Amino acid sequence: MTSAPLPVADNPDTGGFWAAARRGEVAVCRCARCGELLHLPRGICHRCHGTRVAWEAVAPRARLVAWTVAEHQVHPAFPVPYTVVLVELRDAPRVRLAGHLPGRPALVPDMPMRAVFREAVPGVSLVDWIPETTDVT
Numbered sequence: 001m002t003s004a005p006l007p008v009a010d011n012p013d014t015g016g017f018w019a020a021a022r023r024g025e026v027a028v029c030r031c032a033r034c035g036e037l038l039h040l041p042r043g044i045c046h047r048c049h050g051t052r053v054a055w056e057a058v059a060p061r062a063r064l065v066a067w068t069v070a071e072h073q074v075h076p077a078f079p080v081p082y083t084v085v086l087v088e089l090r091d092a093p094r095v096r097l098a099g100h101l102p103g104r105p106a107l108v109p110d111m112p113m114r115a116v117f118r119e120a121v122p123g124v125s126l127v128d129w130i131p132e133t134t135d136v137t
């Protein structure tokens with residue numbers, strides 16, 4: 001089986017997200033000067049142009065915004081069907097993140113979702129989103 005592509009976990013702009021994922025946390029990037037949420041994360045604030053940013057953990061909870069089911073396999077590491085979800089963080093409503101679910105789960109708009117963390121390779125953990133009522137951890 002071909003390995004799934006991995007994120008660049010040590011990127012200076014997004015590395016804080018992946019460091020948090022390794023700890024089993026969801027984190028957002030915030031300007032240390034004015035408090036603006038920076039999503040997509042970057043090293044300079046789009047509001048005040050401050051260059052000090054900080055990562056802060058938020059609740060690993062979200063609501064389902066959209067999803068699509070992939071029926072045609074485009075990568076050998078991702079057998080079909082699978083579902084790509086887009087969620088909006090409960091504690092940071094402007095931050096939307098994507099996730100992967102196997103199969104065709106029963107989903108409804110705005111349903112509560114929670115993060116699950118999976119170590120893809122040593123040192124790199126992925127964040128996926130599942131319905132809050134699912135027993136899977």
Ligand SMILES: [Zn+2]
Nearest residue numbers: 031034045048
């Ligand atoms: Zn700022």
